[in-house]
Amino acid sequence: SYAKWRILNDMIDTVRKNYKFDRDYMIMVLDTPALKVFSSCCKFFELYNSNLYHVEKLEVKRKRFPKTDAIYFISPSEKSITHLINDFKDYDETKSL
Secondary structure (H helix, E strand, O other), rough: OOOHHHHHHHHHHHHOOOOHHHHOOEEEOOOHHHHHHHHOOHHHHHHHHOOOEEEEOOOOOOOOOOOOEEEOOOOHHHHHHHHHHHOOOOHHHHHHH
């Protein structure tokens, strides 16, 4: 479907072209509404075939992966944006390099 193609090709490949760390290992972070959209058009094994080896829920406290590129696929809600901001609140780029 077109939605699957947009997720797997446009979104993931665009990030892969601009990777900062290891282009063979990326994480996808999804909020609940985005997970519903994703699940309706893609299967998780298709993500793994696209070299996304880890999928995390935005709303859950997660382990930090400071040297791994991440793709955030989230809805434009206040709650999701707050979670996104909190993910980077204590981020110091000089410590991660």
